[in-house]
């Protein structure tokens with residue numbers, strides 16, 4: 001099995017709040033309500049590891065989840081609950097970020113998240129994969145273009161302290177994409193969405209990133225995304 005166990009580790013609001021950088025990690029970024037937390041649950045086979053909501057703005061911190069931690073039995077006995085594990089061979093962190101672009105989040109808060117994200121994308125040495133989630137029906141928005149620009153500027157710059165890959169995930173394929181139902185039948189993303197995506201990538205210095213079509217409902221794209229998660233688990 002790819003996932004033996006997963007647990008919530010911490011919610012960070014700045015670099016100091018991130019756990020020790022002792023293993024690889026992957027980050028899920030994207031517009032509010034695009035389906036980041038739902039995808040984290042789908043990938044880890046959990047119903048409500050990451051909290052989801054119909055209302056945008058649900059995730060309020062950089063939520064760290066440890067996948068395949070070795071349980072720390074000593075701590076467990078001391079504190080009597082399921083606690084943070086210690087690093088195992090194939091363990092890594094999943095980081096579920098607050099969404100951007102939600103008007104009801106106060107400007108000050110949005111700015112703090114945005115600053116933290118800049119610093120995080122540049123400085124987090126163990127960051128291996130940046131998944132940028134975009135709605136498969138609409139394609140990239142203005143905000144998505146800004147994020148691509150940010151990532152494109154950081155990638156390969158002197159400031160970048162990791163060698164993170166950038167992957168686009170098109171979400172909610174069950175709703176948005178013609179007849180998408182399974183790995184075998186991924187369905188079709190509309191040509192206008194793909195064109196828009198290609199043009200936005202080109203205009204914002206991210207080159208042509210790999211694109212994966214997913215659905216948290218039908219589990220479409222799970223194996224494909226896991227190929228990248230495995231990169232984070234490797235040394």
Ligand code: GTP
Pocket residue numbers: 030031032033034035036037038039051052053054055056057058059060097098099100171172173174175214215216217218
């Ligand atoms: P924030 O935490 O606000 O940034 O949102 P988020 O990106 O984490 O989105 P979340 O996972 O909370 O999902 C938002 C809404 O979209 C919820 O009502 C989910 O049930 C729904 N949703 C997410 N993924 C899918 C999907 O693949 N298919 C369908 N049909 N609905 C989905």
Ligand code: MG
Pocket residue numbers: 036037038051052058059096097098099
């Ligand atoms: Mg969320």
